[in-house]
Amino acid sequence: MVEALRYRDDSEHEEPAVTLDAFLDQTNATAVRLESDEDARALIPYLDRLALIEIAFPTFRDGRGYSAASILREAGYRGELRAAGDVLIDQVAHMRRCGFDAFAPDKPLDPAAVERAFRRYPFSYQKAEDGRAPVWALRRG
Amino acid sequence: MKIATGNDLPTGDVVWWDGEGWTRHVEDAAEVGENGAALIAREEASRRVNAPYIIDAEMTERGPRPAHIKDRIRARGPTVRLDLNRVPIDPATGSWVI
Amino acid sequence: MYRYDQFDQSIVDARVEDFRDQVARRLSGAMSEDQFKPLRLMNGLYLQLHAYMLRIAVPYGTLNSRQVRMLAHIARKYDRGYGHFTTRQNLQFNWIELKDAPDILAELATVEMHTIQTSGNCIRNTTSDQYAGAAADEITDPRPWAELLRQWSSFHPEFTYLPRKFKVAIIASDEDRAAMRLHDIGVQIVRNEAGALGFKVFVGGGIGRTPMIAPLIREFLPAEHFLSYLEACLRVYNRYGRRDNIYKARIKILVHEIGAAEYARQVEEEWAHVKTLGLDPPMSEFDRIAAYFTPPAWEEGLSDDIDLSDPEFKAWVDQNIVAHKQPGYAIATISLKPVGGIPGDASAEQMEVMASLAERYSFDELRVTHAQNITLPHVKKADLYAVWQALKEAGLATANLDLISDIIACPGLDYCSLANARSIPLAQKIAERFAPLDRQRDLGELKLKISGCINACGHHHAGHIGILGVDRKGTENYQLLLGGSGAEDASLGRITGPGFDEDGVVDAIERTLDKYRAVREPGERFLDTYRRVGFEPFKEAIYG
Numbered sequence: 001m002v003e004a005l006r007y008r009d010d011s012e013h014e015e016p017a018v019t020l021d022a023f024l025d026q027t028n029a030t031a032v033r034l035e036s037d038e039d040a041r042a043l044i045p046y047l048d049r050l051a052l053i054e055i056a057f058p059t060f061r062d063g064r065g066y067s068a069a070s071i072l073r074e075a076g077y078r079g080e081l082r083a084a085g086d087v088l089i090d091q092v093a094h095m096r097r098c099g100f101d102a103f104a105p106d107k108p109l110d111p112a113a114v115e116r117a118f119r120r121y122p123f124s125y126q127k128a129e130d131g132r133a134p135v136w137a138l139r140r141g
Numbered sequence: 142m143k144i145a146t147g148n149d150l151p152t153g154d155v156v157w158w159d160g161e162g163w164t165r166h167v168e169d170a171a172e173v174g175e176n177g178a179a180l181i182a183r184e185e186a187s188r189r190v191n192a193p194y195i196i197d198a199e200m201t202e203r204g205p206r207p208a209h210i211k212d213r214i215r216a217r218g219p220t221v222r223l224d225l226n227r228v229p230i231d232p233a234t235g236s237w238v239i
Numbered sequence: 240m241y242r243y244d245q246f247d248q249s250i251v252d253a254r255v256e257d258f259r260d261q262v263a264r265r266l267s268g269a270m271s272e273d274q275f276k277p278l279r280l281m282n283g284l285y286l287q288l289h290a291y292m293l294r295i296a297v298p299y300g301t302l303n304s305r306q307v308r309m310l311a312h313i314a315r316k317y318d319r320g321y322g323h324f325t326t327r328q329n330l331q332f333n334w335i336e337l338k339d340a341p342d343i344l345a346e347l348a349t350v351e352m353h354t355i356q357t358s359g360n361c362i363r364n365t366t367s368d369q370y371a372g373a374a375a376d377e378i379t380d381p382r383p384w385a386e387l388l389r390q391w392s393s394f395h396p397e398f399t400y401l402p403r404k405f406k407v408a409i410i411a412s413d414e415d416r417a418a419m420r421l422h423d424i425g426v427q428i429v430r431n432e433a434g435a436l437g438f439k440v441f442v443g444g445g446i447g448r449t450p451m452i453a454p455l456i457r458e459f460l461p462a463e464h465f466l467s468y469l470e471a472c473l474r475v476y477n478r479y480g481r482r483d484n485i486y487k488a489r490i491k492i493l494v495h496e497i498g499a500a501e502y503a504r505q506v507e508e509e510w511a512h513v514k515t516l517g518l519d520p521p522m523s524e525f526d527r528i529a530a531y532f533t534p535p536a537w538e539e540g541l542s543d544d545i546d547l548s549d550p551e552f553k554a555w556v557d558q559n560i561v562a563h564k565q566p567g568y569a570i571a572t573i574s575l576k577p578v579g580g581i582p583g584d585a586s587a588e589q590m591e592v593m594a595s596l597a598e599r600y601s602f603d604e605l606r607v608t609h610a611q612n613i614t615l616p617h618v619k620k621a622d623l624y625a626v627w628q629a630l631k632e633a634g635l636a637t638a639n640l641d642l643i644s645d646i647i648a649c650p651g652l653d654y655c656s657l658a659n660a661r662s663i664p665l666a667q668k669i670a671e672r673f674a675p676l677d678r679q680r681d682l683g684e685l686k687l688k689i690s691g692c693i694n695a696c697g698h699h700h701a702g703h704i705g706i707l708g709v710d711r712k713g714t715e716n717y718q719l720l721l722g723g724s725g726a727e728d729a730s731l732g733r734i735t736g737p738g739f740d741e742d743g744v745v746d747a748i749e750r751t752l753d754k755y756r757a758v759r760e761p762g763e764r765f766l767d768t769y770r771r772v773g774f775e776p777f778k779e780a781i782y783g
Binding site: 210220 | 266272286289290291334335336337338581652653654656661664667713714715
Binding site: 060061062063064066067070074088090091093094095097098120121122123124125126127128134135136137138139140 | 244246247249250253254256257261274277278360390391393394395396397398399400401402474477478482512516517518520521523524527
């Protein structure tokens with residue numbers, strides 16, 4: 001049983017996530033799981049009807065999910081974006097910045113440690129998908 | 142013979158299994174026999190050693206001498222800074238390592 | 240040079256505490272070595288042959304005296320009294336203890352230094368021209384752009400787990416003093432016909448197992464789009480770089496496999512989208528950074544005369560001094576290659592001397608060169624003699640810039656767990672064989688580079704003469720390469736034939752250079768003669 005962490009106001013989505021192939025076949029699925037080698041842009045035409053996108057991290061060293069998440073948020077996706085798999089405490093802050101708002105780690109994470117990780121870096125240099133003003137914007141103000 | 146080597150976790154010092162624990166002196170390294178893999182796995186899991194592995198060595202009158210030059214350099218120190226070597230005043234370091 | 244504001248300082252301080260926490264979790268067993276390794280690498284901490292090695296970032300090779308004194312302090316307090324300057328303008332300490340690493344990072348943070356992303360599969364230190372801000376041939380000082388890039392690449396959330404390491408170099412002159420074409424991304428700052436500032440962007444260079452010279456991907460990139468374009472370059476790599484084989488995971492493999500044109504097209508497509516996201520800071524942010532790099536308050540009307548009556552001083556001026564853009568000033572190179580010494584190493588005492596000289600004579604600035612030397616960029620010609628005397632006393636006045644004994648050598652098997660052979664003793668033997676200065680000067684510019692393994696940290700593919708150490712059935716063996724260059728005339732060296740033992744390769748080099756002297760035409764460097772007469776005559780001379 002994987003302990004999921006979720007940082008959204010809405011209620012959890014009931015439907016399970018189907019594979020990308022299955023999703024593209026069906027007209028009524030609202031949750032999809034993207035493997036690390038699948039193209040996030042394949043989902044862009046369907047973002048309106050998606051409530052949950054789960055992105056796989058088969059090993060924490062496989063960083064493709066960060067780009068996939070960023071791409072989906074940049075395209076306007078507002079639903080739940082969940083990082084699943086080999087998700088460790090040292091990656092959650094970067095994941096949050098890329099737009100993930102839920103985590104389904106293989107090994108449970110301590111929610112208090114996750115909160116601390118989110119707060120560890122008070123400032124960020126880059127504009128990313130978490131809405132935080134980058135340092136260069138703060139400097140102008 | 143087979144001996145086990147690794148690094149001390151907090152300091153990074155090169156260490157050798159001496160039969161009971163981990164020593165910084167290769168001349169005290171002990172034969173690990175057939176169960177070396179299990180031994181180093183156990184020691185690594187308990188953090189008494191970091192990144193251990195098994196190597197070949199030959200027994201000499203000065204104790205075990207690792208088969209590969211890399212481990213002999215690990216045992217003694219950089220060949221180009223004999224002043225920083227584990228046994229700085231040993232004139233035989235050169236021939237023992239190389 | 241750049242000075243941190245409260246934001247820069249908070250970020251570095253947060254990183255120190257983050258790492259302190261990670262080390263504590265490793266020491267307590269809460270984290271395994273497998274989980275800890277990528278994290279410690281992202282803080283430049285390697286487990287090497289003898290101990291932990293810490294690689295400290297020197298952004299675009301620039302240091303002030305306060306920072307160099309801190310490095311000397313760390314060498315004395317936490318290490319064994321010396322440090323090693325690297326081919327990426329960084330500094331390495333070889334005898335670090337893990338339990339001390341967080342304190343070392345905390346001390347570095349007090350002088351605006353860090354070890355962020357000096358290893359790991361992320362964007363590494365951006366390197367640049369060691370003569371930046373002083374050279375007459377530069378379009379503009381490249382370092383503000385390098386600083387902009389440093390900030391953009393630090394803790395970039397999308398690019399922290401790339402397929403492999405990522406190295407960028409930026410120059411601003413046609414002469415390439417930073418081996419720019421041998422980087423994952425190489426940038427040359429240029430002006431277009433309208434006089435607007437922009438960049439030539441090269442992607443997919445690198446050395447190591449499969450050396451490649453970076454092809455041109457974009458002829459002209461307008462300055463204001465610098466970061467968004469790089470973002471697109473990195474995103475394409477992060478998404479499509481190979482992750483199945485670590486020896487095929489660099490961007491050079493991707494560019495080679497899909498072709499430069501296709502890579503460029505994918506970047507343009509991604510960039511068309513990324514450009515709309517507001518990632519590029521306003522030019523006011525660039526101007527803010529650039530204000531730290533305005534020229535120092537040079538005196539006007541100084542004489543260009545130097546009293547060269549001391550022949551030893553003259554030899555040093557002839558070899559180690561390069562023209563400065565301001566009359567009366569010079570760019571001085573401090574050689575860390577004394578004959579018989581360890582290339583790139585400096586003791587804590589030597590660091591103190593260099594710090595004092597920089598503070599007193601060079602507007603408090605030093606540079607690390609990718610050839611593992613140190614530059615004092617702004618020295619009054621009138622002060623050169625005093626500088627030289629102080630250097631001489633500290634063993635730092637070897638007059639061998641770009642000569643055969645100015646060897647680039649990786650630490651090799653004496654220090655590095657990746658190495659197959661020792662490189663330092665070989666460098667010492669070569670320098671000793673050709674030691675007499677008049678012999679070296681007769682041989683002229685000769686960039687000799689030694690790597691102890693195929694990872695090529697010694698840039699051997701880019702040496703006029705290159706040497707690669709290999710393991711041949713358990714003994715050290717050396718392959719000889721000829722004709723490489725890391726300058727704007729970039730080329731990759733060619734292996735001459737079967738390898739040699741340590742003494743054998745020194746003899747082979749001597750035969751090579753005897754041949755050069757026999758067939759050279761006036762004014763030709765070894766590299767020029769090699770390119771004119773070809774490989775065969777040298778192969779014949781070496782193997783008979």
